[in-house]
Amino acid sequence: MKACGRVNQLIYEFESRNGNKTLGSLKIENIRKSFGQVDVLKGIDLEVKDGEFVIFVGPSGCGKSTLLRVIAGLEDATSGDILIDGKKVNNTPPAKRGIAMVFQTYALYPHLSVRDNMGLGLKQAGKPSDEIKERIGIASNMLSLGDYLERRPAELSGGQRQRVAIGRAIVREPQLFLFDEPLSNLDAALRVNTRIEIARLHRQLKATMIYVTHDQVEAMTLADKIVVLNRGKIEQVGSPMELYNSPQTVFVAGFIGSPQMNLIDASKLGQSGAKTIGIRPEHIQVSKTSGEWKGSVIHVEHLGADTIIYLQTDFGPLTVRLFGEHNYDVDGVLYATPDAGRTYRFDNDGKIIKG
Amino acid sequence: MAKPTASPVRTGLVHLALIIYTLIALFPVFLTVINSFKDRSSIFRDPLGLPTPSTFSLIGYQTVLGQGDFVLYFQNSFIVTGVSIFFVLLFGAMAAFALSEYRFRGNTLMGLYLALGIMIPIRLGTVAILQGMVAAGLVNTLTALILVYTAQGLPLAVFILTEFMQTVSDDLKNAGRIDGLSEYSIFFRLVLPLVRPAMATVAVFTMIPIWNDLWFPLILAPSDATKTVTLGSQVFIGQFVTNWNAVLAALTLAIVPVLVLYLIFSRQLIRGITSGAVK
Numbered sequence: 125m126k127a128c129g130r131v132n133q134l135i136y137e138f139e140s141r142n143g144n145k146t147l148g149s150l151k152i153e154n155i156r157k158s159f160g161q162v163d164v165l166k167g168i169d170l171e172v173k174d175g176e177f178v179i180f181v182g183p184s185g186c187g188k189s190t191l192l193r194v195i196a197g198l199e200d201a202t203s204g205d206i207l208i209d210g211k212k213v214n215n216t217p218p219a220k221r222g223i224a225m226v227f228q229t230y231a232l233y234p235h236l237s238v239r240d241n242m243g244l245g246l247k248q249a250g251k252p253s254d255e256i257k258e259r260i261g262i263a264s265n266m267l268s269l270g271d272y273l274e275r276r277p278a279e280l281s282g283g284q285r286q287r288v289a290i291g292r293a294i295v296r297e298p299q300l301f302l303f304d305e306p307l308s309n310l311d312a313a314l315r316v317n318t319r320i321e322i323a324r325l326h327r328q329l330k331a332t333m334i335y336v337t338h339d340q341v342e343a344m345t346l347a348d349k350i351v352v353l354n355r356g357k358i359e360q361v362g363s364p365m366e367l368y369n370s371p372q373t374v375f376v377a378g379f380i381g382s383p384q385m386n387l388i389d390a391s392k393l394g395q396s397g398a399k400t401i402g403i404r405p406e407h408i409q410v411s412k413t414s415g416e417w418k419g420s421v422i423h424v425e426h427l428g429a430d431t432i433i434y435l436q437t438d439f440g441p442l443t444v445r446l447f448g449e450h451n452y453d454v455d456g457v458l459y460a461t462p463d464a465g466r467t468y469r470f471d472n473d474g475k476i477i478k479g
Numbered sequence: 480m481a482k483p484t485a486s487p488v489r490t491g492l493v494h495l496a497l498i499i500y501t502l503i504a505l506f507p508v509f510l511t512v513i514n515s516f517k518d519r520s521s522i523f524r525d526p527l528g529l530p531t532p533s534t535f536s537l538i539g540y541q542t543v544l545g546q547g548d549f550v551l552y553f554q555n556s557f558i559v560t561g562v563s564i565f566f567v568l569l570f571g572a573m574a575a576f577a578l579s580e581y582r583f584r585g586n587t588l589m590g591l592y593l594a595l596g597i598m599i600p601i602r603l604g605t606v607a608i609l610q611g612m613v614a615a616g617l618v619n620t621l622t623a624l625i626l627v628y629t630a631q632g633l634p635l636a637v638f639i640l641t642e643f644m645q646t647v648s649d650d651l652k653n654a655g656r657i658d659g660l661s662e663y664s665i666f667f668r669l670v671l672p673l674v675r676p677a678m679a680t681v682a683v684f685t686m687i688p689i690w691n692d693l694w695f696p697l698i699l700a701p702s703d704a705t706k707t708v709t710l711g712s713q714v715f716i717g718q719f720v721t722n723w724n725a726v727l728a729a730l731t732l733a734i735v736p737v738l739v740l741y742l743i744f745s746r747q748l749i750r751g752i753t754s755g756a757v758k
Contacts, residue, residue: 193653196653196657197656198653198656198657217656217659218653218656218657219656219657219658219659219660220659223657224657225653225654225657227650227653227654228650229648229650229651230650231648231650231651231653231654232651232654233651233654233655233669234672234673235672235673244658244660245657245658245659248658248659248660248664249659292654292658296658304650
């Protein structure tokens with residue numbers, strides 16, 4: 125708690141020094157990117173407001189990292205415009221875009237101390253050394269890196285390295301923070317801690333952040349707004365709960381939520397007017413005696429808070445998530461009943477059918 | 480995790496093989512060094528014997544150093560080798576960085592073209608090189624040798640360094656770009672320190688053939704002012720009489736600088752290897 129108070133004090137200093145500087149908004153207009161014959165981004169339009177935490181999520185190869193690199197200026201878009209704070213930055217080099225980036229592999233300069241790692245960008249920009257020292261002090265206190273400033277990256281643990289990478293971004297006081305899968309090289313426990321830390325930083329810095337991940341848990345827990353990308357196109361943009369409750373496409377329905385939504389071929393259920401029926405595992409009830417769908421238990425996973433049951437039915441596999449502990453025998457017969465109000469129907473193009 | 484313990488017999492055999500190899504490799508060097516400290520008659524009477532008080536003689540060294548020019552020959556060798564290594568490393572690393580970092584049309588073709596020199600010995604072009612040097616007025620200058628050796632060393636340097644530069648993480652270079660480093664700073668301040676072990680390897684591979692070369696000094700720069708050590712030693716080898724004392728002394732002296740340079744570079748090599756291992 126004491127440490128927390130001190131941090132708040134530092135944040136206050138940080139903000140007062142920053143004054144009322146507008147933190148960046150971002151606008152992307154019809155961005156396309158091709159590598160030779162391969163189209164990686166096929167026309168992306170997106171608007172990010174001041175101070176928003178936006179997460180790009182999608183499977184490998186969907187173009188999310190490429191999009192981030194285009195925003196950073198590390199890759200040139202084949203066509204389209206990028207506007208940061210209303211200014212077109214298509215031809216602005218990365219260092220002048222008012223951005224900072226945190227990389228998956230930390231990308232710390234191995235031959236420089238933590239202090240020099242954080243200060244290099246400012247030194248390069250010709251800032252006076254007093255100011256550099258002050259900014260490093262604030263950032264390192266925020267991230268409790270004070271004791272490690274003279275160490276080399278090789279002498280730090282993975283979590284500390286990632287904090288240094290975040291610190292290096294903070295000292296630049298950017299309009300836009302870009303995170304490229306920053307947690308995927310950390311182990312599970314550290315990942316949760318760092319996630320909380322990033323969320324806290326976002327609240328305190330009130331900065332605009334864009335974050336790329338393939339992990340939908342990170343996306344759901346951190347984002348104000350999630351952008352789901354698939355094959356170089358935006359599938360849907362919305363708050364985490366919007367995506368969970370009203371997915372617009374089969375892809376989003378299958379991607380958001382864990383375990384994955386059951387997507388059942390409508391024809392096998394004898395339903396007409398739809399191609400696919402979707403029902404989340406948590407919206408299915410089971411009974412040993414009666415129900416809509418009959419299935420045999422293939423496997424049961426006990427997670428303590430949840431029990432996940434995998435059924436084999438006439439129309440294929442079905443996953444059911446029950447809250448609490450339940451005991452069902454493998455190979456036993458169970459009847460599953462979907463929650464009628466929470467099924468989704470998708471047409472031939474994978475779009476949702478309303479109503 | 481415990482290492483599987485190798486049987487002592489196996490380890491012993493490995494060591495035996497390595498020791499035998501070392502002895503074979505060092506024997507000529509050893510012979511050269513001991514005989515350089517003996518007088519002429521005992522070199523022939525007992526070539527394998529160590530110098531004893533009765534056979535000990537510095538006559539070879541006196542001849543070599545008394546010749547006066549030898550200091551100059553050493554200096555020439557140093558200049559030629561040093562400058563050539565510098566240029567090979569500089570241009571080789573720059574070309575390798577461009578090939579590994581930038582996507583451009585004909586990238587692979589350019590890489591292959593630059594590597595072609597590994598397969599085609601530069602000596603095949605001796606006549607053309609000599610004509611070129613004559614036309615440029617560079618015969619009997621160290622510049623001629625430096626140019627030739629730089630050209631000779633570049634293909635292998637580009638080839639090895641390109642492979643190594645590809646292993647330097649893209650994120651690191653991109654972090655540098657975001658921090659406002661120019662492409663030159665990224666090359667000199669981020670990439671070069673990371674490929675230092677590879678640079679040391681290239682330096683060793685480049686250095687030894689240059690230092691030992693007799694061909695190009697003989698053809699391009701045989702004047703007394705531009706002789707290298709290897710060429711200089713040849714004055715003691717005559718058609719009818721060879722001054723073995725002087726030849727062996729000159730060769731012994733010629734080993735020393737190479738040994739020193741090798742030690743410097745090999746320490747870099749080892750440092751590079753261990754720093755990678757304890758990441």
